[in-house]
Amino acid sequence: MNYVRTGLLLAGITALFGVVGMMIGGQQGMIIALLFAGGMNVFAYWNSDSMVLRMRRARQVDENTAPELVGIVRQLARRADLPMPRVYIVDNPQPNAFATGRNPEHAAVAATTGLLQLLSANEIAGVMAHELAHVKNRDTLTMTITATLAGAISALANFAMFAGIFGGHRQNNNNPLGGFGMILVAILAPMAAALVQMAISRTREYEADRIGAEICGQPLWLADALGRLDRGVHAIPNGDAERNPATAHMYIANPLSGKGMDSLFATHPAMENRIAKLRAMAGTPISPTRRRKRPWS
Template sequence: MGYTKTAMLMAAMTALFMGVGYLLGGSGGAVIALVVAAAMNVFAWWNSDKMVLRMHNAQAVTRGDRLGLHSMTVELARNAGLPDPEVYLIDTPQPNAFATGRNPSNAAVAVTSGLIQSLSREELAGVIAHELAHIRNHDTTIMTVTATFAGAISMLANFALFFGGSRERAGLLGTILLMILAPLAAALVQMAISRTREYAADKAGAEICGQPLWLASALEKIAVGAAQIDNDAAERNPATAHMFIINPLHAHNHDSLFATHPATENRVRALRAIAQQSREASTRATRPTSQSRIPHTRKGDRTGPWS
């Protein structure tokens, strides 16, 4: 259902973009708009990971780091059937994380220093598993494309006043409405896609790490931290907000048309339901509950940072 909804929303975004192109230049304008969108998406698809990591001043984490962040990420990636991703650390006190990259073979997971300080090792594993789920589901590509479409639609709508074709087809009032409503509609579709993909990544992330409650606990802690602690880089680059596991911009915490993320309590409720279903299935089958897949856990590794 999640993929079907995403496909429908992507089709709506494409139709909206071509519709704006048609109002600007007729059928030829629609074709040109589609070609321009394709070119922009290819550029964004190829370069988005480097651009986003640079925006947030992310620093590469190498194999053998003190906390074992790299080895944890690699082992969870292998659990997910993924190539080894690059691992980055962002020096900001706000607990958060995101994934980026044009495909699973060219992907990166970035976590903040605040996330490591705030979470236990198990909770961090849940967060990394969630980000790996985005990579496995190709969400990093989907969200790059939708963000590019949204930006292009806004640009075309602003051009509307300077082209006679749009005024002839829609009139002055229609053109003004186009300038206002087209970018708004694009933003709503982008946000809806983002919310849909977050729910899917929560479910897949729980499967990757083997413990839905680890991610549920992490989401609750991250939501509190993100609401109280500023993320200056995210505030300077709000277009990247949808990439994070929790909205870094202190947005209202509820599922609404204008939310880039689902409400945290709804996500936690869904994860707890998955955990309950797993326990019930295990009881019926008279075998142990789902196995955790956190690498190299030691008895003292309960809160961050770990030693």
């Protein structure tokens, strides 16, 4: 059901792209917008991993430069029956992690220096298992395409705003609402795209939590990690993510501050709900109990 819902949401955001194009240029504008969307998706398919990693200034590591992290990822990938992904570290004090890549054969996982300093080996294993679950489900491609389309819709909406303001006095047979319609589209289209983007992210996060817990075999490792990450991201801002929020949904924990933001516009499910589901998987009470385990091996 989650895959069907994700497919419908992707279809919806693509249709929204066409609607914005139609409001700007009629049927011809819709066709051009949909062709443009297709071209952007092709570009995102082949370049999604390098785009995101460059944006976050991630550096690739190996057994010599980060033996513990690479060893954890290697063992988890073996347990998940996945090819070994490339492993990156992002120099950022906020504890967080993400995965990217068009398929399991071209995947990469990244952790921030803040995460590696904050979490135990067990908790790091839980987080990396969550990211590998995204790789296994091919969520990394879905989320990159979603971000690309949402960004393009925002760009089109800005164009519609200028066209509505400066060209609204002209008669536009393609747009029955004229300049007012363009301004309306410019306001509502990015909001609709953001809602669809967030709905897809929430759907995939719950599934990645479940499969990640199965990969590492210990739901509490991920539950404990999420609790500490939630406190960490609220205490330490992520300047890179704030400047480029389009990829915020790719992180395991929402890297944006947005303290006053309504839950409807949150890119991630409520952390307490995610933790509760993981604790239910482990058969433990929902109320947190801090217990240290032996290092994962």
